[in-house]
Amino acid sequence: MDPVLTKYVREPNSYTLDFFLKHEGYAGLKKALAMQPNDVIEAVKASGLRGRGGAGFPTGMKWQFVDKKTPNPKYIACNADESEPGTFKDHVLMERNPHLLFEGCLIGCWAIGAKVAYIYIRGEFFHVQRVLEAELAKAYAQGYAGKNVMGSGWDCDIVIHRGAGAYEAGEETALIESLEGKRAQPRIKPPFPAVEGLYNCPTAVNNVETLCNLPAILINGADWFAKLGPEKNGGPKLYCLSGHVKKPGVYEASMNTTLKELIFEYAGGIREGHQLKAVIPGGSSVPILMPDQLDIPASFDSVQKAGSMLGSAGIIVMDETTCMVWAAMNLMHFYKHESCGKCTPCREGGDWLFNILAKIERGDGELRDLDLLTSVSNNIAGKTLCAFGDAEATPPLTTLKNFRAEYEAHIREGRCTVPADWRGQVLVEAGH
């Protein structure tokens, strides 16, 4: 599959408006503005575009749920809070093709009747934000955003809103809360943002990559998009390969591509002299897949069928030098730190899961700690306001399921049985 989204990311100046305009820039928006908003939604539905933020929810359907009858303003909130461990595709898109994102936001606004799109960009991406702001100013200056967009008579604004360090702000209702100037804590759903979102108005929260796919759908057609991948898993997909691979990076491929191909061909395979041990296919919040489970298409449906999820397509590859107890502990530190604190199971359970794993990692573990890990995890998953709880419970459960023997060896021998030279000597608890 020829690259669509990342076709020009290695070319100098690919981020500029001039370059964009020379390469079908804003042609999708032009088409959209000549269509009825509802027809744009139908086209997106027909394309089968699924959200690229992690949930894979059909975008056309999400837009269809937007309450268009209310007199309240509608909003598009672009989720550029990319914080899922192992994920860095939006980083590349925003930095190298910001106008594609602006075009996607504007198409989305036209489709659902919004006049403002807020791009919620994580605070740590300030170097990316500078590019976005400079290019947005140029888009405004040349009439691609703001008043009378492309001479259509329609006004639409794009506002860049900087976050300040909170993984939970990537959850759609927590993102809305953060946009409103509060703590990034989720709301109960229903009501869904499409009905009551930002400022209690209908809002569609869409991931950067999702929005970046819209221009191509309008230019090349919904059919073209749907046929690029397996059924119901169409369109180009960005995969983030990281960890113990020779060539980590963002790779664009169709969802027909297998995980095995992505790891061993695109990313060059495992680093010299080592063997694959485990793979997290979709960012740290999804279960592990073992080496014999990788001959499957890297699509939403196939990965789900195999027992994991494609999620944000953040493929983290671990070789045999990785201690799975340590890996689970590393991720539990992330989750306990990032828990917003609203739901008791997640807030308290996250701390405890980390403490138990640290205890095992230090060499003080007991066999009953494994039962405790399981029971605490099961008391978090499914019992929280948002999917963070499920994500938080995943590392202990999935590593226990696939590597129980390693945990038991750790406990029996009172030490890490998979030492590695790239690990540190000191266990840093939470000295931030």
Added chain:
Amino acid sequence: MSFHPLMPYGTRDWHRSERVLLPKGEPFAYTPERAAKLEDTCAMYPPERRKSAVLAALYLVQEQQGYLTASALRHVGEFLRITPAEVEDVATYYVMFFKAPVGKYVLQVCRTLSCALAGAERVTESLSEKLGLKVGETDASGMFTLVEFECLGACDRAPVVMVNNEHWHEKATPESCGKLVEDLKARGVAALTGCHLNVEHL
């Protein structure tokens, strides 16, 4: 949750419900330029929703004063027409705000899985050794603060270090930390690699 270098986070005695009291600090008011900038930011949201600009407001405080104090939060509340409690709610939640003085260079090393697999733990230890600091501390000269951060979203260029919430350094190695520290002292943020996709502009 918010973590800051000089607060006693992470101890068993710390409970999240405990009220965070920021030091009062000097009386604070935005410079005219910053006040104007913040007013422009407020204009990007509905007029009755000035609260949406609170994160921008706190960044401006940090730019002006280096860190947040209770006086500054009070001023932000007045400016945005919200209560000091609402500002404090946000200031204590987000990780990128400093609630005590920090060094000239705050080295924020990513510690999450992909960077850790690439050796980030050893980078942190190496920096810790070179600077003579434990994670979370600022050195006596006020030049460096060393903290750990969660996934910075550049996992293919791991290990990644952010500096002062704005600057970026990629593919740090334990061996190159000594040179990085010396370079920072000599040349400031020009010593950093920047984002490798970003290198030729900005």
